Amino acid sequence: MKIIVNGKEAGSKETGCALCGATWGEYYEEINGDRLFFCCDFCALEFKNMINEVKKRTGWSKIDELIINGNYYTGRTCTAKLGEKEYKFYVKFNEEGDVGVFKEL
Numbered sequence: 001m002k003i004i005v006n007g008k009e010a011g012s013k014e015t016g017c018a019l020c021g022a023t024w025g026e027y028y029e030e031i032n033g034d035r036l037f038f039c040c041d042f043c044a045l046e047f048k049n050m051i052n053e054v055k056k057r058t059g060w061s062k063i064d065e066l067i068i069n070g071n072y073y074t075g076r077t078c079t080a081k082l083g084e085k086e087y088k089f090y091v092k093f094n095e096e097g098d099v100g101v102f103k104e105l
Helices: 041-058
Strands: 002-007 009-010 027-031 034-038 065-071 075-082 085-093 099-104
Touching: 027 041, 034 041, 034 085, 041 065, 041 085
Parallel strands: 002 065
Antiparallel strands: 002 009, 027 034, 065 075, 075 085, 085 099
């Protein structure tokens, strides 16, 4: 899965956390067959919850590309892609890392 966070490629230690773009930390998790880097387990939890919500709403089994803009405080405006299909949404997480607000755009 290709991931772009605030205009920059992300998902590895060199490129930054797959959710927020931070380069500190040492947390990795396999998601949809990809070993992704996260700065912390909380970002990994939020990312998984977001991916699962997109899959549930679209019926997709995977996501080829994810473009994320924003942050924890303002929420994130995102575009998920599968082949030629696009799904745009806004997401904001609650204090437990669950999806608090999810709006299709």
